[in-house]
Amino acid sequence: VQLFLPPDVLEQETFVPNDRPLRVVWEDDDLMVLYKPRGLLSQKDQPGKQDDMNSRLRTLLWKRGIWNPETDRSFRPSVAHRLDRNTSGLVLAGKTAAGARKAAEMICQGNLEKEYLATVEGVVDRPQELRLFLKKEGTKALVRDTPEDGWLHADMDIEPVGHAGNNTVIRVHLLTGRFHQIRASMAHIGHPLAGDVKYGGQPGQPYSLEACRLCFDGHCIEIPQK
Known part of the structure; x- marks a missing residue:
């Protein structure tokens, strides 16, 4: 062990x-x-x-x-x-x-259920169920569509909730908690987080990723409105 x-x-x-x-x-x-x-x-x-x-x-x-x-x-x-x-x-x-x-x-x-809000590049026009496979390599996560030895399930559901110029704000329901899962998975499907240059996003403002909701033991806690 x-x-x-x-x-x-x-x-x-x-x-x-x-x-x-x-x-x-x-x-x-x-x-x-x-x-x-x-x-x-x-x-x-x-x-x-x-x-x-x-x-x-x-x-x-x-x-x-x-x-x-x-x-x-x-x-x-x-x-x-x-x-x-x-x-x-x-x-x-x-x-x-x-x-x-x-x-x-x-x-x-x-x-413990987790939901996130993220701003990604491009137009995401429909909800999607992402069932991918992830492997950590150095300081990055690699993602593929099919399983292979040493690769872990990386599952999440995404839903567009708004648009900001050429970007889309999505809500992510995380089903597994892998290293850089949201960042790497969204880049894999062609929608890296806006500003996330590590995963192919265009340089500019820092990327936006926020854990907005936790549900556990009968409680669902959301970030209060400022």
Whole structure:
């Protein structure tokens, strides 16, 4: 059995408060839905002090008296799944050890539904069911139409919801959670995210991809209107 753990799990370091703002969209006694802004890491990607969602979450719960880093050494509040640095939107997090276990179980059983909004190049004029196959190679994802050893199912449904010039705003219902799945899949069908030069988009403004809706355990949480 091989375990791949992020650096902040392996490190035994002193808790350093992070007073940057954290937007809480929804919560109960054990779980939270947080909003991650574009440009912020979900979790640390290097040793030492770093601004990320986890450090902001731990600071908030420490200030509320829910989590004590000195006594709760076996549990550190964390987001239950990640969004890429340049993807914004909703993230589920465990406030307590019981909440973290519940979130992990929902994800493992496929009971956390995710929807995204993305702006893609060209005209998408009808809903589509994309049943593709993906393989991570270096810092990119490769996509093909047919299965092959080592390639993983990459399934999602898309629906156009609006147009912006020559671009289309689509809603994506993600059925599997693969590396760069939305970006690579849309590029594969000829509609890369607008501005996503890594996957063939035209240079210009940064690409727009936002996790807009999470459904779990009878709850459906959406980003509130600003």
